[in-house]
Structures are given as C-alpha cells and as structure tokens.
Amino acid sequence: xxxxxxxxxxxxxxxxxxxxxxxxxxxxxxxxxxxxxxxxxxxxxxxxxxxxxxxxxxxxxxxxxxxxxxxxxxxxxxxxxxxxxxxxxxxxxxxxxxxxxxxxxxxxxxxxxxxxxxxxxxxxxxxxxxxxxxxxxxxxxxxxxxxxxxxxxxxxxxxxxxxxxxxxxxxxxxxxxxxxxxxxxxxxxxxxxxxxxxxxxxxxxxxxxxxxxxxxxxxxxxxxxxxxxxxxxxxxxxxxxxxxxxxxxxxxxxxxxxxxxxxxxxxxxxxxxxxxxxxxxxxxxxxxxxxxxxxxxxxxxxxxxxxxxxxxxxxxxxxxxxxxxxxxxxxxxxxxxxxxxxxxxxxxxxxxxxxxxxxxxxxxxxxxxxxxxxxxxxxxxxxxxxxxxxxxxxxxxxxxxxxxxxxxxxxxxxxxxxxxxxxxxxxxxxxxxxxxxxxxxxxxxxxxxxxxx
Numbered sequence: 001x002x003x004x005x006x007x008x009x010x011x012x013x014x015x016x017x018x019x020x021x022x023x024x025x026x027x028x029x030x031x032x033x034x035x036x037x038x039x040x041x042x043x044x045x046x047x048x049x050x051x052x053x054x055x056x057x058x059x060x061x062x063x064x065x066x067x068x069x070x071x072x073x074x075x076x077x078x079x080x081x082x083x084x085x086x087x088x089x090x091x092x093x094x095x096x097x098x099x100x101x102x103x104x105x106x107x108x109x110x111x112x113x114x115x116x117x118x119x120x121x122x123x124x125x126x127x128x129x130x131x132x133x134x135x136x137x138x139x140x141x142x143x144x145x146x147x148x149x150x151x152x153x154x155x156x157x158x159x160x161x162x163x164x165x166x167x168x169x170x171x172x173x174x175x176x177x178x179x180x181x182x183x184x185x186x187x188x189x190x191x192x193x194x195x196x197x198x199x200x201x202x203x204x205x206x207x208x209x210x211x212x213x214x215x216x217x218x219x220x221x222x223x224x225x226x227x228x229x230x231x232x233x234x235x236x237x238x239x240x241x242x243x244x245x246x247x248x249x250x251x252x253x254x255x256x257x258x259x260x261x262x263x264x265x266x267x268x269x270x271x272x273x274x275x276x277x278x279x280x281x282x283x284x285x286x287x288x289x290x291x292x293x294x295x296x297x298x299x300x301x302x303x304x305x306x307x308x309x310x311x312x313x314x315x316x317x318x319x320x321x322x323x324x325x326x327x328x329x330x331x332x333x334x335x336x337x338x339x340x341x342x343x344x345x346x347x348x349x350x351x352x353x354x355x356x357x358x359x360x361x362x363x364x365x366x367x368x369x370x371x372x373x374x375x376x377x378x379x380x381x382x383x384x385x386x387x388x389x390x391x392x393x394x395x396x397x398x399x400x401x402x403x404x405x406x407x408x409x410x411x412x413x414x415x416x417x418x419x420x421x422x423x424x425x426x427x428x429x430x431x432x433x434x435x436x437x438x439x440x441x442x443x444x445x446x447x448x449x450x451x452x453x
Contacts, residue, residue: 003044005093009052013123016040019047021055023066027097028077028109033118033125034099035082035107036136041120043097054094063090070097079115079298079360080104080277104277106136108298113358115298137300137314145276146189146319149181155194159224163327176326178319188276189319192225201228201271201282205239209289225271225320229329232284236263238396239286242435243370254434257368258291259343262353265336266364268329270295272321278360291366299357308337308355344369395420395428396437400451403438408448 003010003017013019016039018030023045034041045066046056058066067088074086082102089096106128108115117128117136128136157171164171173190174180181187191197205217219235221228240263242254270282275297283294299308300316315321324330340353344367351367395418402417403409414425429449432438438449 002042002089002092002096002098003094005054008054010044010047012052013049015120015122016042018043018123018125019049019052020045021048022046023058023062023069028073029118030125031073031082031086031097031099032078032107032109032116033120035078035085035102036105036117036119036128037099037101039101041099041101043099045095045097047094058095060090063095066090066095077110079108079110082107105139106133134314146187146192146317147178147181148188149183149185150188150191152191152196152198153186155186155190155196157190157194157224159195159227160193163226167327176319177322187319189323192276192320193323195223195227197222197224197228199225199276199279199281201232201284203232203235203284203286205286207288209287211285226327226329228282229268229271232267233264234400236267236284236286236291237435237437238400241370255369257370258366259340259369261343262340262366263291265340266293266353266366268324269336270362270364272324272330273300273316273362275300275316280360287368289368289371291368293364293366295362296360297362298360299362305355305357311338340364340366396432399428399432400437403449403451408441408450409438410448 010019011017015037016034018034018041020027020030020043027043027045030043034043046054046058048055067090070086070088074082074084080102085100085102087098087100089098106117108117117133118125119128119132119136120126161171164175169175173186176189176193178187178189179193180190186194192199200220200222202221203217203219204215206214207216208214217239221231236258237260240256240258240260242256267282267284270293274282274295278296280296282296283292285292285294297316299305300314303312303314321330330336337355344352351369353367354365356363356365398417399409399414402413411422411425411429414420414428415422418425418428420428429438429440433440433449436452439452441448441450
C-alpha cells in the first residue's frame, strides 16, 4: 500500500519499505534487492529512516530528473532487464519508487563488467549468499523458459522425427519432458526443436588471427537446434584440417587443428546453456590460431568462470539439457569442460582452452594445435595455403552433397561434378578418407566411396 504525507510518522523500515533522505546511486542496490523479493516494495525518497517523516521536498524538475534516471536504470543496470518492474510515483508525497518482484530471479546489478546479486533481509539490503542465489534460481522462471508455452503454436518437427528414427523410437508429442506446457500447448522446448525455431547461429572463417579484412567464408544456420548442431559440426569438420607427422613407425600421426571432442562439447554447451531470453545468436569464429564459440547470456545463477572450471554446473534450460541427453548429444552433466581440457593434454606448447564470461555473453576459445607448424611459412605461402583450403572446402561440400543423394561416388563422378582431372579428384577423395569423412569400398575399376555413418 502506497504511503503519503498523511501517514506520518511512517511505519518502520521492513522487508518491503525503505527510506532515503537523498536520491543517490545507492538506490540501485535497494531496487536490486527488492526485485529478488516476493512482495511489492516501496522506496520513499526525502524521508528520514530515524524520524520516519519527510525531511526534504523536491521540485517537479527534480522529480522528473529522478524518473528519467530510474527508467534508464531499469533498462540498462540489471540483468535480466527490470523494464516494467520499476515504477515511479512522481505525484505522490513523498516521492516514491515502486518495485515489483520479477519472475526471472536472480536479478543482478551491473557494475562495469561485473554482476552483483542483492537480497532484502528485513530492513537491510545485503549481498546474496551462495545459498540465497541457489534459492532464487530454484524459484526463477528463467530456468523454466523452456517449460513456458510458446508464442508460436504452428510447429513442424521433421528433423526431430529423424532423431527418433535414428534411435528406433516412434515420435509422439508427449514423448519428451517439457514438450507440452501446463496449458496443454507446445512449450518453448518444442519451439527450439521445431523447424520454426527463431534462434539462428552463424559461422565466420578468417584467414588470419585478425577479423579485419580477412573474412573468407560465412554461413547462417537455422531450424531445430538438433539440425543446427549437426550442420555446424559437419561444416566445422570440413574446415578442421589435419596435420600429418611421420613418426618413424609404420603409422603416421594425424592431428586436427582443433580436437573434435572440444568442438562438440563447446558447441552443444552453447546451445544447452545459453539464455533464450536474449535474442542474440550463437556465433562461431574460426581464425588461423583459434576457434571461438560465443553464446548469449551470462553464466546462470551467479556462477563464475572459476566455479565452472571447478566443476560446478547449474543448468539454465533443464528440458533442453534433458532432450540433448535423451538423444545422446551430451553425457554426464557437468563433465563437458573436463573433456574439453583433456582433449588438449598432448599439446606440447601447453596451450589450453580459455573460458570467459561477461554480463551478456560466455565465450570459449579453443587454440589451434597446429598453428605453430605454419609460423615459418612466408606470407605468399600462407595465402596460397589459405586459397587451397577454401577450394578444398567447396569441393568437399559438393562431394558430400552428392553422397547424400547417392549411395556411393566414383572418381569419375568427382571429376564431373568438380570439372577437374583424375589426379586432383584422387587427392580430394584421399583427403576425405584420411579425415574419416568417407570410406573406400572395393578396389580397381570397381572402387567406390561411401559416407561414414
């Protein structure tokens, strides 16, 4: 209930009432604490908490200035956004800020590049403990975004049906946890698994370790998160070159630029744990010396990078994680970062993956294991190598496209679809066999190649 000057002396400060004699930036903390509360709360400006009465009046211009600042705070100073949750009563005496508890707890106050969580403890606003943050997460609708009814209800699931066929199970709407909302409608989980999924992802490939003027290829991926993950992994595989080293043994040692395990774990984590309240896209960038995977949203629940590296895990999208586990895209929860780290154990230069987190992103950087083998190349050699790699990528895509429509391919088929000579066709086919993308069947005139399953 809104207090006014007739209610003096006012009630003592409590869980939902705060008094401030002056308007200062410290009020942002009070708002953050009330956003994480359970009941509507009120901050009265110009009121003494000791006397519990109005001790300062503000002009109309001052009140409108306060209102503008508070509106700006609501849209820019909190994560998630507090827009529509903070109201200002400029005509009330005393001037009052009303705070409506949000459903997306924990609300965090942004201070430069850091996020801070506050809670109300009787008449005090205090930093939230780890246990308090955990309770806020459990209460939060942020973790149940994937359970809520989708705004789009005309959904198709062609790719999802293929996933069920791959595990020899029939597809039904209620087969997966959280697929149908409490309102008996398609949930956001269903939306993410449908062809109508509005969240897209992108890949950009650069020929150097810099972004400026070095873009050589880019792709956009859309559709079901399963389809996006599969197509992205396939495209990265085509651009994840192998370095072959003669060891003196009968077998040669092949090492990819980026460990496939690290790529897979990093990519799936980006889709599983990103914030779908953020309309941004998962972005993959491949440079000469590194691969970056950027996912929208900060680490959930106040987790830090150190927490994640230590093995702590708090899924933001429970049903999405469940579905990914159901179809064996992920294994044990919370072990992905260990597998990424372990995949780099044999790197003699001790290069390691790097995890970074900001208020609106999480970025995983995977170093190129083979990058040091190119440091002695001349600039011309590097440019030629880059050009060759791109032409190989285009050729590989055409060969795979052919094999998706046909059971097998011959060297002559490659010559025809790429308009090349037999020697170069053999080189492309050998490279794909070495990389495990296709396998060779029969020999001599009957030689054929098939896609590896």
